Amino acid sequence: MDKKKISILNLAWILILTASLSFSGCRTDMQEASKTEEIFGTIVSVKAYGENAEEAVFAALEKAKELEKIFSLTISDSEINYVNQNAFKDAVKVSDEMFYLVCRADYFSRLSGGAFDYTIERLIDLWGIGNDWARVPKISEIEPLVGLHDYKNIVIDSQNHEIKFKTDTAMLNFGAIAKGYIADEMKSEILKHGVKSALLNLGGNVLAIGKKPDGSLWKIGIANPFNPSSNIAFVEVADCSVVTSGNYEKYFEEDGVRYHHILNPETGFPSKSGLAGTTVISPVSADCDALSTATFILGVEKSVKLIESLDGVEAIFISENGDITYTSGISKYHFKELN
Amino acid sequence: MKSKTPFLVVTVLALLVFSLLGAYFIFSFKKSKTIAKIYKDKKLVCSISLDDVNQAYTIEIKGENGEINVIEVDKGKIRMKEANCPDGTCVRMGWINGGLLPVVCLPHHVVIEIEGEDDAEKFDDKAY
Numbered sequence: 001m002d003k004k005k006i007s008i009l010n011l012a013w014i015l016i017l018t019a020s021l022s023f024s025g026c027r028t029d030m031q032e033a034s035k036t037e038e039i040f041g042t043i044v045s046v047k048a049y050g051e052n053a054e055e056a057v058f059a060a061l062e063k064a065k066e067l068e069k070i071f072s073l074t075i076s077d078s079e080i081n082y083v084n085q086n087a088f089k090d091a092v093k094v095s096d097e098m099f100y101l102v103c104r105a106d107y108f109s110r111l112s113g114g115a116f117d118y119t120i121e122r123l124i125d126l127w128g129i130g131n132d133w134a135r136v137p138k139i140s141e142i143e144p145l146v147g148l149h150d151y152k153n154i155v156i157d158s159q160n161h162e163i164k165f166k167t168d169t170a171m172l173n174f175g176a177i178a179k180g181y182i183a184d185e186m187k188s189e190i191l192k193h194g195v196k197s198a199l200l201n202l203g204g205n206v207l208a209i210g211k212k213p214d215g216s217l218w219k220i221g222i223a224n225p226f227n228p229s230s231n232i233a234f235v236e237v238a239d240c241s242v243v244t245s246g247n248y249e250k251y252f253e254e255d256g257v258r259y260h261h262i263l264n265p266e267t268g269f270p271s272k273s274g275l276a277g278t279t280v281i282s283p284v285s286a287d288c289d290a291l292s293t294a295t296f297i298l299g300v301e302k303s304v305k306l307i308e309s310l311d312g313v314e315a316i317f318i319s320e321n322g323d324i325t326y327t328s329g330i331s332k333y334h335f336k337e338l339n
Numbered sequence: 340m341k342s343k344t345p346f347l348v349v350t351v352l353a354l355l356v357f358s359l360l361g362a363y364f365i366f367s368f369k370k371s372k373t374i375a376k377i378y379k380d381k382k383l384v385c386s387i388s389l390d391d392v393n394q395a396y397t398i399e400i401k402g403e404n405g406e407i408n409v410i411e412v413d414k415g416k417i418r419m420k421e422a423n424c425p426d427g428t429c430v431r432m433g434w435i436n437g438g439l440l441p442v443v444c445l446p447h448h449v450v451i452e453i454e455g456e457d458d459a460e461k462f463d464d465k466a467y
């Protein structure tokens with residue numbers, strides 16, 4: 001009888017001990033690593049959880065720096081600068097990364113009828129928005145660079161991985177897609193390390209990898225275009241990218257008029273489609289990036305049609321008057337407006 | 340038999356109470372104050388508990404080639420007051436008191452971040 005009582009007491013102790021051990025185990029076993037660096041002219045932060053988190057974060061940032069050397073226009077010996085300087089004279093053989101992004105950018109340029117256009121570097125450089133020489137160019141300077149649809153004048157040789165410009169006005173600028181592509185490549189790097197839960201943020205472009213370490217969805221706030229330090233809404237996602245384009249991101253003012261950085265290739269001026277911000281959600285960050293710019297320029301009506309025609313892509317449009325419009329599948333991301 | 344069963348119950352209850360208390364203390368540490376951190380060239384320059392600020396003051400951060408950023412600190416909020424950077428984006432962001440959007444002066448490599456506030460617990464990240 002006495003032995004039985006003792007064993008019950010022992011059992012109780014063992015239960016309590018194992019319970020408290022497993023409780024503390026949840027808190028300490030999970031590795032976590034995070035790092036923020038400035039790459040591609042933007043703030044890139046990576047958070048990773050689980051085994052190999054540290055190595056995964058390091059590898060992801062290294063990958064970003066590698067791609068920066070290909071796509072950055074501010075690095076003088078980058079591949080894109082070489083292509084821009086030489087591809088009108090002769091066909092230029094390009095890296096796999098460059099070739100892939102040209103093809104992807106070509107797809108989105110055609111899909112959006114040129115609202116997104118990766119060949120308007122001359123126009124972007126003329127305005128210089130985000131640089132200290134930003135100014136409103138003369139009409140005579142803008143006119144030769146408007147409505148060119150130069151994305152149709154890029155010869156893409158998929159057999160030899162060569163690029164050639166048919167016109168001398170065409171120059172590549174991946175500003176509206178490269179950040180997304182870099183995020184996607186960073187994700188592959190993280191997955192290679194066996195990390196299943198991570199979060200990337202490239203200057204406001206969010207890419208969630210897997211679910212949160214506790215198994216719940218990532219809760220991502222969406223900047224209020226009228227007061228960017230606060231959120232206007234949020235979504236909850238897993239394995240998804242959330243990218244916003246807005247007139248509040250980069251701009252300059254001249255004679256009391258605000259000129260933001262999203263140029264309409266058709267007018268040569270900052271886009272005036274009635275939208276203050278667009279947010280695109282899809283598993284691929286490059287697609288989100290390109291489509292957030294394209295829809296910002298196209299305006300609500302055309303953009304809803306465009307996004308609805310694509311599989312696995314949803315979007316939220318915030319008009320200058322504060323109206324919020326969203327696509328039909330947005331509820332699967334638990335979209336919620338905030339007051 | 341009768342005398343030992345209550346003892347067992349009391350022990351289990353006591354342990355339960357202690358572990359709950361322990362859990363409460365562990366989790367309550369997360370509710371930290373609003374801390375602003377200022378970085379220059381990726382290095383932490385200073386860390387300020389914004390809740391404890393009674394009177395507004397400014398901090399000047401100087402860099403190479405005459406780069407100057409003036410940061411104003413007030414109770415519960417912080418902003419880039421002045422900067423002689425080319426774009427001035429950091430100054431236009433105005434006051435921040437939380438959220439996940441840091442004030443960034445890219446040309447001068449100055450970053451003001453807020454940590455440990457409610458908002459950060461509510462959202463994992465922010466698209467902007």
